[in-house]
Amino acid sequence: MAGSLGSAWSSPLPSLLPVSSPGANPPAAEDDRESPEGAPAAPPPAVQYGFGVPLNTHKEANYFMHFIRNLASWFDTCDPARHFGIEVPKRAHHLPLLAYSILAFSARQLSLTTGVDDGSHSSYYSHALRILIPIFDDPNEAMNENVLAGIVILRSYEEMFEGDVNTHLTGSSRLLNSESRLIARGGLGEAASWVVLRQDLYVCLTKSLPLRISLESYRHSSSFVETNDHALANRAVFICARVVMYAMGPDTTLDPDLWDELDRDMKSWFESTPWRFLSHTAESSAINDDTDTAFPTLWMARRVQVLGYQHYYIARMILDMFHPKLWKPSFEAFRSRALTQDHVRESLRILLGLTVSNSGDATVNFTAHHTLHAFGGFLRDTQEHEEVLRFLRYMTQTMGWPTQGLADKLREQWQHAKRSPGNEATSPHGRGPRQQQAPQSGVWGSGGG
Incomplete structure (x- = not known):
């Protein structure tokens, strides 16, 4: 696991939801206990930024479970390991950036579907930003799959507004373009990278903008080795991204040879897909x-097959x-x-x-x-x-x-x-x-x- 944000994983994980009743405090994790010399450990990052530890109330536990049960699948369609539904919630108990990103997105989505908005999603979003922004000042800290996963969730939060300005797509694109090893390592980094590419394609289709992400790193993904449905769908997404780059790149020339190559790739994908x-x-x-x-x-x-065919027809x-x-x-x-x-x-x-x-x-x-x-x-x-x-x-x-x-x-x-x-x-x-x-x-x- 890359980066210092993953260091908390040296200790055992607490239970997923330590909230036994409204307002109850979770048991102290190993990182919060006193050191062997008796000196108190450093406060959790969220406390350092001036707000409380997340997942500490019944309301937040409800938002958290709503994400696990209903929203994580929004990210996991092309990921057989379901990293956003399984791994991200585990890490959120040690990483406030992930926790507040989840809370912001979940609270916002619930407010839109129920019509009841208590405004808490804005606070959670602000908390996540106060943790995230300083991270980008430290390149070693930013090159981290946990940061990328948090940005992916915050990006989805932004998309829930009509006036979306794709702020966090800029951050995720910059992170991926500077740290190509994330997708090659597999795991959460690879899963999040594919979500970022789909988010980038969304902006291309809705705003006629070129891709921000370099596609070269994606060639190191396991999706070009595996033959399962999820890998085949990711390949269709990749070919679709290449087609978008051909048509709407910053230096587009509509090269006939490149058109022929992409056309052959599309037909080959379609004909070889079982x-x-x-x-x-x-x-x-x-x-x-x-x-x-x-x-x-x-x-x-x-449904992962549907997603693959959808991107085939977009490219077509x-x-x-x-x-x-x-x-x-x-x-x-x-x-x-x-x-x-x-x-x-x-x-x-x-x-x-x-x-x-x-x-x-x-x-x-x-x-x-x-x-x-x-x-x-x-x-x-x-x-x-x-x-x-x-x-x-x-x-x-x-x-x-x-x-x-x-x-x-x-x-x-x-x-x-x-x-x-x-x-x-x-x-x-x-x-x-x-x-x-x-x-x-x-x-x-x-x-x-």
Whole structure:
């Protein structure tokens, strides 16, 4: 374990929740006892900063357990060891930065879903910042997987606000870019690094900004050695990040050779992945199963597989949009752009079909939400619009995720498209000229890359 913040792990861990009743004090950990010479040990870091030891009240224990039971999975979708659900809560009892990060995020999410806000999340967030900011003044202290995990959680706290300015993504990117060994060591550092990459992709999709993270260190991840579902999903995220860097990098030139390389990587990933859809079209779904959905029904065995395919289709959409031939000054390029819109719309419908068919995972919902920011305007069918807006309301009601800004943005784009000539709806629901089909794979069909 890197860095001085991990030194407390030389002593046995206390029980996860030492709160027996509201207001009860936890038993003293070994680090808080007197030294053999009789001199008192140094106060815990939180006390040094002028506020009490975290996880010391019934309310904080409730927030802590809410994180373990309901929110840690938001980070652990691609991590079979579930470091944020198991390891981070253990370390939080010795590391106030992790504890206050958890409390801030959990309290904020609960306030949004219950409508009851006692303001405590702001205090916890401030406490975490007072611990975190001085750490970055000491490079040796900052190069630590515990710090990175804390930043990841604080970043999620920031995302719960409509006016998110991605402050802590800057910190996590700087830490990863300066300390590439974190991901190669495995464990919490590797797990947190993959979450940071997904958070960076979120900003790229929603704000059309280039990646801040250097991708070279990710090549040392065990995900490029292992063959389990989580590793395969991480590889799709990595390829998607390379595609984003190709399209929106600071020195983008839309290199045809690089486009071909990325296209081959995407097809190779798709063809070598052993996952399978159980799929049929939206029309047959509505007729046979009375399923009220505008999108293809695409069931998957595991939600981590859904996440992998989502990033495949994001990359597919970006490659289609940023094909070098589309940006040449020619009439052929102009005609090709119209066809490209159909390809992008097809991939988006598949991604949304995967999302609504396999609901229940927060990370899957996030990915769809972020994708709608970038590509939602391509949808032309009223039934699809209505379902997307229902999906966004569902995210807000069940997860507390702010979606009103995106909903307003999409309504404006859809209204503009209706007023523009040549943008008539090409409905996949039997009301227009084009009958769109869902992809099939494995024993259910021949696949589609």
